[in-house]
Amino acid sequence: MKLYKIIELMENWAPLHLQEEWDSSGLQIGDRNDEINGILIALDCESAVVKKASDLGCNLIINHHPLIFRPIPNIDFSTMLPRTIKEVIMSGINVYAAHTNLDMAPGGVNDAYAEAIGYDLPYILDDKGDGIGMGKFGEIEAIRAGELAKRVKERLGINFAILYQNPDKIINSIAVVGGGGSFMIDRCREIGVDALITSDIKYHEYRYALDMGLTLIDVGHYNSEYPVVQKIKDYLETALENKIPIEIYHEPDQRHVF
Template identity: 35%
Template structure:
């Protein structure tokens, strides 16, 4: 099969018009007519990931976060993006990214987070005509807030889960958004969420909500890590004979000491 067929399958599930205006989802590097038999799936494109793809005979990398996010005026070796571009072209490895279009698609990144937490009755937190931002869902049975947050921490392998001092009542209604979802905090409150989970949030947004809901900040990478599994599932359903590999490189640039 050809790279364009892989792109078409991903865009059927998460159409490019769903992406945010600032985004650059889609084909990053490569030619759509090139034949592909093996694909490497990842969250982030780094030099190590590109070399892994080349060494494992992958013709295509499918990532969540785009390598090319802003304009590039020079291709040298002065930063990681430029080095990755040169390396991918040198080894004939194409790169395709499904980013905020996959975030904003029904059944996408946020649905995957909800699935991992065993949530039910999942729907968009902030729906649009075609998709939406974040999701809101329910626990099968109410849980003590710290028990739930500790379960989030364990499920997502979080070294340090940041929270506020929320109300001491059982929680059942959960709003969430992978990655940078702090813009949805007020929506989560308005929709009666007991907990709002996201990957990162500005300091001043923590204030003033202790009587309203619990806030859980998971880390950007941690919140979206299961996107690789989602990509695997989507492509396996469409192309049962396509060989799909998940990167063995841990690409989270943030370390905890």
């Protein structure tokens, strides 16, 4: 199947016009007329992912975080980004990114995140209309904050979940934002949810939320977004009727909690 047909499928789900103006989703490296023999789906495109794709015979990498995000000042192969671009081109691999458009799209990053931690959250945190928007929220069965953090950790299969709040506080409603979601703290308090489950919480953000009585749970950026990788695989396997091999890359976690 030609690459442009797979791009059409991805953009039927997550159109490029949904991405933030600063983003760079879409085809980043490749030829739209290439015949695709296999697809590797990953959160990031880096050397290990390129090698895995090459070893598997996959000539398309679909990643969430764009490989080329900002203008490149030079093409110095001793640095990571240019070296990865060289490896992609030398391997004959195409690279396509679905970033903030997939954050905003129905069934995208935040729906996958909510499902992964075992909650059906019916409302959009930053609702743009027509089912489009960033984050999800809703009521849940009452649970202590500490138990909620443990549940999230276990459901995601990770080795930590940082709770910023009294672990005995009763939580009746939650919001989730895949990736760094601290920009949604004010929105969470505006609508009155008890806890925000996200990542990349900084010290002053934690203090600000604590002062407002908002519980924060930080599970790490990668962990909060990884569930969408399986969503992409399931979507493309159905749309392509399993005619093209599709694999998933899971990055080994280099953080160790002692």
